[in-house]
Amino acid sequence: MKSHDSHPHYWKVFATFAKNSLIRDMTFRTNFILQCVSSVGWTLMNVGFYLILFQYTDTIGADTGWDRDKFFLFLATTWFINSIVQAFFMPNAEEFSELIRTGGLDFALLKPIDTQFLISFRKVDWSSLSNFAAGLVIAAISLWNLSARETNPMVPSIYEVALYIVFVFLGIVIMYSLMICLSATSVWLGRNQTLYNFWFYITNFSRYPMEMYNRGWGKPLYGFFTFVVPVLLVVNVPARILAKPIDPRTPSEWLLVGWAFVAACTSLLISRWVFYRALASYRSASS
Amino acid sequence: MLTAPTWMNWKLSSWIMIFRTALEERLVYRGDFALGTLMRFLPIVTQIFLWFAIFDAIESKGENPKGLIGGFQFEEIVAYYLLTMLGRAFSSMPGLASGIAKQIREGEIKKYLIQPIDLIGFLLLNRIAHKFAYYVIATGPFALVFFLCRNFFINGMPDLLVISAFAISLLMGFLIGFFLEAAIGMIGFWFLEVSSLLFVYMLFSFFLSGHMFPLTLLPDQIEAVVNFLPFKYLAYFPAAIFLEKIPPEDLPLELAVEAAWLVFFIVVCRLAYGRGVKRYSGFGG
Incomplete structure (x- = not known):
């Protein structure tokens, strides 16, 4: 719902949202710090688990190329994407369902700004970004190890890094679209506590190299989460670009990269369509 | 003055009433419950593929032809995860500690101080009723998943002795989980906000x-330390008993150690409650 004469400055509006959230976080500073500490604790626990796994095995899957350092690059990518989704979109998607349920969405509809923008960016959970920092540390250590090792030392080229950043962004787009679609369903369902758990369990699939699902009864899952709900592409595509588990790259890898681009654009369009369908069937909850 | 038998009767009937109310409260949401239980198994799908990939890599290198990690084969690891789900179904206490802390903070705890009902006993009975309702509904999903995954239990059913040790460890796991978390909730008498502390506890x-x-x-030195801690009774221990990873001759001693931990947490919980109530002051009505 844009006004015709004066365009709102989206960037400025977003900066204000971010600033307000930061002020709020800083008001409860101890709580903020404890949240950061516990996120980092969770990261350490995961790192510990994978370090233990790599005590027993050299790679995840035979001939997949996901050795310890490359897998930790994969993990860092998961951490980047999840922390951004949790910082920027999770609190808003949660609130969206609540706005629908309580009728508070009326206020958002009246504002002279794109409603999806307003709903998606209103709150920022700054403490989740501590996991982004943790991801940076993991990525730095694994890149260092990869460049310093004796057999096949590896330093990614500037193009690979640039492409990596683009596809991390597209991965976030896919996650964001999925989340908007899930939370928009609360217009029809009233409430969707179970759907949030569902979100958690779907994204659980994205946390590992996708080829490990591609066998036996995993094939339908692999197909579904690559082509229908493309969560497997989210982390896998950027992580493969940077970590290059199979060297030289295969043509099918490039096909996957192309598909990830198409999938991200399509997801965003679908999420916008679902969002506006949801708004159209929204009936306020005024008394 | 009440005579002993009528006092017992009164006590019993009030406990039965508490149990029935809690049970009915839980059964209201049974649909959501059953679906939620089934979904909770979804992460195991990922685990199955992850561990298959790991064992695949190990076996293809041929260094570890038996394919054992920490004494577990691939199938046993999957069975282990399924069994820890069962263990957690007994030992996890969602909302217990935070509930106690909230009652202290908001002054609701007053009602236990002026009524002839013991807070810990009330909560325990409530929990038993909730768990009972949970098992009534969760048995279906659990049975379905265990049936689908029966091939991962390569050693079949263990003998009766192991099964009974398993059952005892599950029950004690429930009680340890309860008293441990209740004791953490009692910290609310000293600190108003325990949610972040709870999160740290959950992580650990x-x-x-x-x-x-x-x-x-775990690496050997760390494993030795972790073995001394009581946390393993919440998930690892029952599963290890069922998979016969604990030698049968050690079972009595291991269970006795678990019982000692249980007594320890009961005492800690009682002491904390007693001390806390002395500190506590309630105002208004």
Whole structure:
């Protein structure tokens, strides 16, 4: 719902949202710090688990190329994407369902700004970004190890890094679209506590190299989460670009990269369509 | 003045009433419950593929032809994860500690101080009723998943002795989980906000209880320390008994140690409650 004469400055509006959230976080500073500490604790626990796994095995899957350092690059990518989704979109998607349920969405509809923008960016959970920092540390250590090792030392080229950043962004787009679609369903369902758990369990699939699902009864899952709900592409595509588990790259890898681009654009369009369908069937909850 | 038998009767009937109310309260949401239980098994799908990939890599290198990690084969690891789900179904206490802390903070705890009902006993009975309702509904999903995954239990059913030790460890796991978390909730008498502390506890218990992976995978020195801690009774221990990873001759001693931990937490919980109530002051009505 844009006004015709004066365009709102989206960037400025977003900066204000971010600033307000930061002020709020800083008001409860101890709580903020404890949240950061516990996120980092969770990261350490995961790192510990994978370090233990790599005590027993050299790679995840035979001939997949996901050795310890490359897998930790994969993990860092998961951490980047999840922390951004949790910082920027999770609190808003949660609130969206609540706005629908309580009728508070009326206020958002009246504002002279794109409603999806307003709903998606209103709150920022700054403490989740501590996991982004943790991801940076993991990525730095694994890149260092990869460049310093004796057999096949590896330093990614500037193009690979640039492409990596683009596809991390597209991965976030896919996650964001999925989340908007899930939370928009609360217009029809009233409430969707179970759907949030569902979100958690779907994204659980994205946390590992996708080829490990591609066998036996995993094939339908692999197909579904690559082509229908493309969560497997989210982390896998950027992580493969940077970590290059199979060297030289295969043509099918490039096909996957192309598909990830198409999938991200399509997801965003679908999420916008679902969002506006949801708004159209929204009936306020005024008394 | 009440005579002893009528006092017992009164006590019993009030406990039965508490139990029935809690049970009915739980059964209201049974649909959501059953679906939620089934969904909770979804992460195991990922675990199956992850561990298959790991064992695949190990076996293809041929260094570890038996394919054992920390004394577990691939199938046993999957069975282990399924069994820890069962263990957690007994030992996890969602909302217990935070509920106690909230009652202290908001002054609701007053009602236990002026009524002839013991807070810990009330909460325990409530929990038993909730768990009971949970099992009534969760048996279906659990049975379905265990049936679908029956091939991962390569040693079949263990003998009756192991089964009974398993059952005892599950029950004690429930009680340890209860008194441990209740004791943490009592910290609310001293600090008003315990939610972040609880989160740290949850993180630790997830890792140290063996919910994340079998504890035998830990490096030896760390494993020795973790074995001394009580967290393993929440998930690792029952699963290890069922998979016969604990030698039968050690079972009595191990269970006795678990019982000692249980007594320890009961005492801690009681002491904390007693001390806390002395500190507590309630105002208004």
